[in-house]
Amino acid sequence: MPKFPHGQVEVPAPQGEIRGVWLHDPRGVNWDVVMRDLRSAGMNSIFVKFSTGGAAYYRSSVLPASTLAGRDEPALCLAAARRHGIHVHAWHVCFQMKDAPLDWQNRAIREGRVQLGSSGQTYRPSYNVPHLCPTHDVNREMEKRAMVELATKYPFAGVQLDHIRWSDAGLCYCATCKRTFARDAAVRLRSWPRDVQKGGPLEPAFAGWRERIITSLAQEITSAVRAANRTMKISSCVFPDLNAVRRDKGQNWKEWVDRGWIDFLCPMNYSTDPSRFTQWIAADRGWVNGRVPVVVGIGAYKMTSGQQLREQLALARRAGANGWILFNYDDNFRAKLLPALRQ
Numbered sequence: 001m002p003k004f005p006h007g008q009v010e011v012p013a014p015q016g017e018i019r020g021v022w023l024h025d026p027r028g029v030n031w032d033v034v035m036r037d038l039r040s041a042g043m044n045s046i047f048v049k050f051s052t053g054g055a056a057y058y059r060s061s062v063l064p065a066s067t068l069a070g071r072d073e074p075a076l077c078l079a080a081a082r083r084h085g086i087h088v089h090a091w092h093v094c095f096q097m098k099d100a101p102l103d104w105q106n107r108a109i110r111e112g113r114v115q116l117g118s119s120g121q122t123y124r125p126s127y128n129v130p131h132l133c134p135t136h137d138v139n140r141e142m143e144k145r146a147m148v149e150l151a152t153k154y155p156f157a158g159v160q161l162d163h164i165r166w167s168d169a170g171l172c173y174c175a176t177c178k179r180t181f182a183r184d185a186a187v188r189l190r191s192w193p194r195d196v197q198k199g200g201p202l203e204p205a206f207a208g209w210r211e212r213i214i215t216s217l218a219q220e221i222t223s224a225v226r227a228a229n230r231t232m233k234i235s236s237c238v239f240p241d242l243n244a245v246r247r248d249k250g251q252n253w254k255e256w257v258d259r260g261w262i263d264f265l266c267p268m269n270y271s272t273d274p275s276r277f278t279q280w281i282a283a284d285r286g287w288v289n290g291r292v293p294v295v296v297g298i299g300a301y302k303m304t305s306g307q308q309l310r311e312q313l314a315l316a317r318r319a320g321a322n323g324w325i326l327f328n329y330d331d332n333f334r335a336k337l338l339p340a341l342r343q
C-alpha cells in the first residue's frame with residue numbers, strides 16, 4: 001500500500017464506491033476516448049451535463065436543443081459507456097440559462113421569470129446569462145418536466161439535480177416573489193425590498209420563505225421523477241456547509257435526505273486544505289446520519305499534481321465517504337491528473 005508524504009495511507013475502496021467525474025459539455029465529445037480514460041483509471045461513473053435551465057444538449061420537447069451536427073450525444077455516450085462498463089448519470093443544472101438561445105433568455109426576462117437584484121436588475125452571476133426565478137410556476141413546471149424527460153428518454157443510471165437553490169443571498173426581488181411572499185407569509189409590505197433585507201422587520205420571515213420555495217420544488221421534481229421512473233437514482237450536488245447554504249441560498253438538503261427524496265448526496269467539497277476537506281466530510285456524514293451515501297465532489301481543477309489528487313482520494317476514504325466525483329473532465333485533468341489514477 002503506497003504511503004504519502006503527509007503520512008496518509010491509501011485505503012481500500014468501500015463496497016459500491018462511486019468513482020466518477022463530471023463532464024461539462026457533451027457536444028462533439030469522443031465518448032470512446034472518455035470512457036476508455038475512465039476505465040483505465042479504475043473509475044466507474046460519469047456525470048454528464050445534458051441540460052441547463054435554458055438548453056438541452058439533445059433533442060428535447062421541454063428545452064431548446066443545443067446540439068452539434070444533429071448528433072444524439074446521450075445515445076452515443078451511453079453506447080460507449082456500455083462498452084467500457086461505466087455508469088452514466090445525467091446532470092441537470094437548474095435555472096441557469098447557459099446556452100439558451102438569446103430569444104429564449106429575452107422572453108424569460110420580458111415575462112418577469114428571471115431572478116432580479118434589489119435594484120431590479122437581471123441577475124447574471126455566471127456565464128453572463130439570466131437565472132430563472134424558482135418561485136415562478138412556469139419555471140417550476142419546466143424544471144420538473146426537464147428532469148422527468150431526462151429520467152425517461154434514455155436509460156441513464158441516474159439523474160443529478162444541480163443548482164436547486166437561490167443564485168445568491170437575498171434574492172429574489174421580482175414581482176412574483178414579492179407577491180407570493182406577501183401572500184404566503186400573510187404580511188403587508190410597507191417598503192419593498194427594504195422590509196425583507198438585512199435588518200428589515202421581515203428579514204427572518206423572508207429567509208424562511210425562500211427556503212420553503214426551494215424545498216417544495218425539490219419535492220415536486222423528485223416525486224415527479226420517481227413517479228415516471230421508479231428505478232432511476234436521484235442525486236443532488238449541494239454546498240457542504242449546511243447552515244451557511246440554508247441561510248444564503250435557501251438550500252436545506254438535510255430535509256431532502258431525511259424525507260427520502262434523493263438516493264445519494266454530492267457535497268461539493270472543493271478545498272485543497274486537508275483539514276477543511278475532512279471536516280466537511282465529517283459534518284456532512286453527521287447531517288446525513290447514514291440515510292444515504294455521501295459521494296463527495298472533489299475540486300480536482302484546483303490540484304497541481306496527480307499525487308495531490310491521490311492523497312485527497314485517500315483522505316475521502318478514510319473520512320468515510322461512499323465515493324467521489326472529480327470536477328471535472330477536461331484537458332488539464334487528462335494531462336495532469338489522470339496518469340496518477342492509472343498507477
Ligand SMILES: [Zn+2]
Nearest residue numbers: 133172174177
Ligand atoms: Zn423571483
